[in-house]
Amino acid sequence: QHNPATLKPSVRQNHAMAYDSVRGKVVLFGGSSGGSETWEWDGANWTQMDPATKPSVRQNHAMAFDSTRGKVVLFGGSTANYTYNDEIWEWDGTNWTQMDPATKPTARYGHAIAYDSARGRVVMFGGDVAGSGRNDTWEWDGTNWTQMDPTTKPSACSWHAMTYDSARGK
DSSP: OOOOSSOOOOSOSSOEEEEETTTTEEEEEOOTTTTTOEEEEOSSOEEEEOOSSOOOSOBSOEEEEETTTTEEEEEOOBOTTOOBOOOEEEEOSSOEEEOOOSSOOOOOBSOEEEEETTTTEEEEEOOEETTEEOOOEEEEOSSOEEEEOOSSOOOSOOSOOOOOOTTTTO
């Protein structure tokens, strides 16, 4: 257990985190009591970041690190009053940038994303919108989302987890 002497995030739930392997920092955003805060952990201390631009208050979103492009990618989530969104944001270590793709998934929360380093794509699966589970698969290439149409796929689910297995490329 670490107990840094410096400032640390407040207790929260339904936030998202991703490890930025280029900068060696864990990035935390939002959560039920975290508003629109961005924090970074360097292994010893937390630092609250003060970006000029940032996503709106949200929880139940998902994040992954795109190591090819050096960006943390954030998608979706919900506000405290259950307004769902389809926004995609990228963190470069200094600022958040909202992306404006021509094609994007429907708004959702409780989905999972992971970065496929062999193909250079963030992969998203599932999630929920007002009790309607999803079983769709989407890929983000840094410019646009593409809906995938695999012949076999898991049933609709939310609140699941994903990770990339680099040894097997899956």
